[in-house]
Amino acid sequence: MDSKYPQVTLMRSVIYTDLAKEEYRHKLLAWHMLHVADSISQFEPYVTKYAFYQALPVPPEGERFGVARFHMCEHNWLISPFDAHITAHAFNEYMPLEVLKWQNSVPDDEDTADIFLTGDEFRSADGSNGCRPFVFAFMPMWWEKDLKGKERTIQDGFNYRWQFLVRYPDEITEEEGEKWLFEVLERFKEMPEVTRILTSHVYQEVNDCKFQRCVEMWFEGPNEWYRACVTKMADMPKPDWAQQDKFPFLKPMFNFTSIMVPDIPYSDNLVSYRGNIMKR
């Protein structure tokens, strides 16, 4: 840190929030509406977009793609929230362990009495507790590569958006991983089911994120997704380093994590949030 002020680094970040069981969906929804005020209090002066997108239901065979079941949280940042200049927060983020269970970050049967870690430590867990690792991926504010569909406008219909993050296996280099992934994307580019392909590398250094690349692909709907990602990818050769037998060959949630979202957020928090007004 060689400057008095943090460097402005326009970035976008994504978090795919999972849901441990349907038993908790309504609680996690309501809890987030309480949480929004806590978050806005904290980062309003340096965040320019903060939105939640509903996770569309997991399509058939979605499990092996590590599809998250709750929502995607998107931020746009003027600076990194991990910048060394941010030394103190007036309030510590309120994140009860129970919420971490709802989100599938902590085992549901965890006895809270024995917990010595803070909620934040749990959330940051690497998955060694058997739950979905918490992935908070930063990337450029704009997609870096536009591989297909750049002529598409808001008049061309509603989109079924599949976004995924990839962590290449440890036994291959990032270059090898990228080479393989772009060959995969070339295949998708040829498929009529795929209307749009965008990708960016992850700024891993921001928070030591283990994932290297983010890709967003659009489809007409889940049937087209299935045809493209399951049926047509069935003959994709299995790489040496495969962590599972079928495409995407990477370990779900740990090396390949994804989510399906619609075009429009269900809560564009900085502009539409109004406190949690309950149904009467």
Place this chain on the structure above:
Amino acid sequence: MDSKYPQVTLMRSVIYTDLAKEEYRHKLLAWHMLHVADSISQFEPYVTKYAFYQALPVPPEGERFGVARFHMCEHNWLISPFDAHITAHAFNEYMPLEVLKWQNSVPDDEDTADIFLTGDEFRSADGSNGCRPFVFAFMPMWWEKDLKGKERTIQDGFNYRWQFLVRYPDEITEEEGEKWLFEVLERFKEMPEVTRILTSHVYQEVNDCKFQRCVEMWFEGPNEWYRACVTKMADMPKPDWAQQDKFPFLKPMFNFTSIMVPDIPYSDNLVSYRGNIMKR
């Protein structure tokens, strides 16, 4: 109509919107954000609440309860939108047939070329086209009867809310139907899984609605709903007029239609709507 002005009739109405297939969920979500502007244009001066609540996933055996899969639309009205004074609308509501298919109001394989009916006529269908009948139920602005849990506050946790509408079979009188239903509610009242029971009669005369009563029951979550409504109701005696073998004994969607919703709307349209700002 014996007055120059429409009578003020403070009412609430609910619509449970279904989803024909998962293939359409993202489209129906995005379409509704376009539709909100059309609706607000039309009724803003006499509607005081207009909100969408996400339908929580259908729980196991939910089909026989006619559980809707998309969302609940709630309006609060100062007057009836069917009041005889409302003779003309500047704009006709834009409702393409495709949307009606997405909502399971029109058969998905319907050939649009042969359609002579307007979208509105389709939407109002009685289910004779094999799809879910369109039910638009008006009731008092406040729940009429408070059967359980009146001491519950916003501090008592988040709620899994099950709301249903009942149309008693034609062969029994409304009195007989009500007698039976209130016996059912008494059973629920005794169950610890049920934290709240509220009910109102439907103002059938507003729009010739075929359903007579609306009930809302709260649970901790879908497991508790299942234990109460499936397991514990298994020994409920089957009435003579039963339309199906198991509780609720009424024909799903046609005589018993329901939805599960969380506490907080995903779009409180009159205050938070901001046009359809797409994800970048």
Place this chain on the structure above:
Amino acid sequence: MDSKYPQVTLMRSVIYTDLAKEEYRHKLLAWHMLHVADSISQFEPYVTKYAFYQALPVPPEGERFGVARFHMCEHNWLISPFDAHITAHAFNEYMPLEVLKWQNSVPDDEDTADIFLTGDEFRSADGSNGCRPFVFAFMPMWWEKDLKGKERTIQDGFNYRWQFLVRYPDEITEEEGEKWLFEVLERFKEMPEVTRILTSHVYQEVNDCKFQRCVEMWFEGPNEWYRACVTKMADMPKPDWAQQDKFPFLKPMFNFTSIMVPDIPYSDNLVSYRGNIMKR
């Protein structure tokens, strides 16, 4: 007044605000943004819509149709602002004489030193000061008669809306006037240039308004308006009571006053007003 509370009378009202000279347009625009706070303070609890629509430029020969040059102010009311229960306002409306000059309600060369009338009295003048009479017309909240184009939706293109108010000449009865006007509307109904015709009678009793009827007609644009209203109406027989030689045969501003507006208000005051934030 036979009741403790005012009767709820859902109504819409319109005011067509004129502009004396282009010299004042920017002042009148900025002044209205100050005035909005005064108005909202006063009637927010019983007004449900309060919007300003920019007056489109006066088309050729528009003068004989009494076309206003500034804006249309639309209110939707729960009760009449002239209800006998409204006995006192905490603040008197601030309306400087200068603004009345800008609006062409008071002669521009009026010497303010001699003015004994309040601004409000001036605004209510019957036009005997040579200026445009102030017309504040109340009507049903919904259009009463839908004469053409009821199938039109928001997808059918943007509209050039011409709205006018008619005061039948004193020498004929209202019935005779209405008979003549509806014949006129029948002619318009046959013209392809006219895409929509809506009309309502004026609630003259609310504030002793002298005008009896309001009509709104939509066109593709001002060329179509000209073709319909000037060219095609040129052979319309001149009635005995004609106040000018050509259609609409009524005295502009005094017996026929109108305005051209676009589909969307430039300020939807109750929802979008934010104080007057000046350009930097």
Place this chain on the structure above:
Amino acid sequence: MDSKYPQVTLMRSVIYTDLAKEEYRHKLLAWHMLHVADSISQFEPYVTKYAFYQALPVPPEGERFGVARFHMCEHNWLISPFDAHITAHAFNEYMPLEVLKWQNSVPDDEDTADIFLTGDEFRSADGSNGCRPFVFAFMPMWWEKDLKGKERTIQDGFNYRWQFLVRYPDEITEEEGEKWLFEVLERFKEMPEVTRILTSHVYQEVNDCKFQRCVEMWFEGPNEWYRACVTKMADMPKPDWAQQDKFPFLKPMFNFTSIMVPDIPYSDNLVSYRGNIMKR
């Protein structure tokens, strides 16, 4: 209740909230921001204004005028919240006993362990617990009588507003009370310190309110208030029924309760509330 729907009764209500000790001011402020969501959830569909006005500090000798120390809560209602049609609320209002202590509705040393009454019962107490009685006064939506200053506009400077409620002593009739009060107001009308006098009777029947009349008087500031209400009223003859020796002669808080407020609310809850975003 002879109608299916509640009667629309446009009304305004006021509550003057007190503060038991300065120790609690910041808590009561923050608590109200949580409470707003609960309130909006409950009455949004039939309330058209809901605002908080900061109580200006109690001026010298203000205690004998029963001046409240926290804020004024103003509602504008379409119907009475006590209407017999409002039989059930989905949520019971959350109002912890602690808050009632902060508001000086319950003795600060009250042992909560022994409380069998609900919070609402406490709040409604008649003052027999030694605390300020809870007064919730309904009146016409508009001031009924305009005794002085009706020409005043928003351009005439900012106002120091003193609002009070009067409960005439039991030993005199309401007519005697009113006669006396209007003589008082005539005295104020003559004083140059008083710039505005407005008054309405209280709709006591709405909620069995014990107070009969509400008056609002405006001053340049507290010095002018003191000169008018203390100095100049010093020679006001003491009535037979006097409950204290000096003007206003009525028992503070129990028969005469008042508050000083500025022109503008600090929170116009229906339009500006955004959840409780804490200071960082």
Place this chain on the structure above:
Amino acid sequence: MDSKYPQVTLMRSVIYTDLAKEEYRHKLLAWHMLHVADSISQFEPYVTKYAFYQALPVPPEGERFGVARFHMCEHNWLISPFDAHITAHAFNEYMPLEVLKWQNSVPDDEDTADIFLTGDEFRSADGSNGCRPFVFAFMPMWWEKDLKGKERTIQDGFNYRWQFLVRYPDEITEEEGEKWLFEVLERFKEMPEVTRILTSHVYQEVNDCKFQRCVEMWFEGPNEWYRACVTKMADMPKPDWAQQDKFPFLKPMFNFTSIMVPDIPYSDNLVSYRGNIMKR
């Protein structure tokens, strides 16, 4: 591009949008309300102001000053929208050719069947198609030079603001052009009709803009503008390089383009936009 992140370059930009014919004004107004959502979707995270100011009517002899007839669009940017880091947009901007005709960017009689250029290429045309060149001028976020009226506050009355952009003729150097222009501004500075003069140079390098300087001058109204710019400038010596005989001597629209705007935007899009709610 030598950095991972775009450089933050606080800038303001202006676009003066013209109108080909009055036939299109209402369409262009309504279209912009649709377009706002598309724009916000795209640049919300790095734009801090996005407002539309109504173009005041072209004053007499305004044509030779290249006065635009529709509106001014003002953006404030954190970074340049042409920054090399912005490699991909999720959606291509939707801009139908028809809109470009309405805006006088493409000939109105253009046959769309032969168009091979994208809308964006048309919009960027240099005027060789006979239409008004599209000018998108970036400049410092604050005015650089304050030549007259720096003491003026929001209390000093409403302003008639004339803003213009200058492109010096190719045959003179920028220094010669600036020298001439500042002599012109000195003349204006002496005139009582001119209440304010502000100017900035254009950041031409941002998007290869051909214009070099922006000036804003304020007047009481269009009469004062005429007296200053037409009458009093009539004896301004004609420079050698004059492209027209009279002041401003530069070719309208191509070398001198301007607009008249009021103090307050008609749509402050980031804060007040609410989707396109149509008039009922």
Place this chain on the structure above:
Amino acid sequence: MDSKYPQVTLMRSVIYTDLAKEEYRHKLLAWHMLHVADSISQFEPYVTKYAFYQALPVPPEGERFGVARFHMCEHNWLISPFDAHITAHAFNEYMPLEVLKWQNSVPDDEDTADIFLTGDEFRSADGSNGCRPFVFAFMPMWWEKDLKGKERTIQDGFNYRWQFLVRYPDEITEEEGEKWLFEVLERFKEMPEVTRILTSHVYQEVNDCKFQRCVEMWFEGPNEWYRACVTKMADMPKPDWAQQDKFPFLKPMFNFTSIMVPDIPYSDNLVSYRGNIMKR
């Protein structure tokens, strides 16, 4: 200034506004609501938070701590408002001398006729006019040092926040001053009355601010503040340089200025401001 663009320097600033007399509180409140529009007009594009926090009443003995009586104004800046690139403002800030008197920046009996200084010069006065010096302190956007209570969340109760600014006496070095102050903070850290301590140094160079450090300490309420700051600090040794006999030993208002605020702003101007809607 070696760059074309101002450097982005994320900062927070605070102003503690005083009140000369209670006679002016309501005026200063209403005036600020007018002033907000002027301020937003000026800095909206580079300010990301602009909020007012009500000053809680001065606790006993608060005078020697220089406690301000009106409100705290907090800004969050993307760049310094004193950056050399900000050469001109379209409007000069409107700040009448009267307001400066209300704020205790100018003697209340000042004869305005003799004033040659601008309002801004007065506001910047060093206190030589006998009034409270105007202090505008910039500091990092985040607290730099977190000395106590970092685990506190929004669930841990409402806070009584005391914030103060220190200007070390001229006769000691900043290092000596800091050493002394941190010893003081260590004492506070040990006290159970203090729940939170946060501190940052002031960016004095931004605007030549004379104060060096800002500290915020939280308490349960004013009683706890008194016990900690008055009672328990009574035995704090008096330093050689003491400007008053008791802690904080610094000259109130001139070397030690402070304010008590609640958790939540009463006006979060960029999101909730809506113009000044007066009480009816």
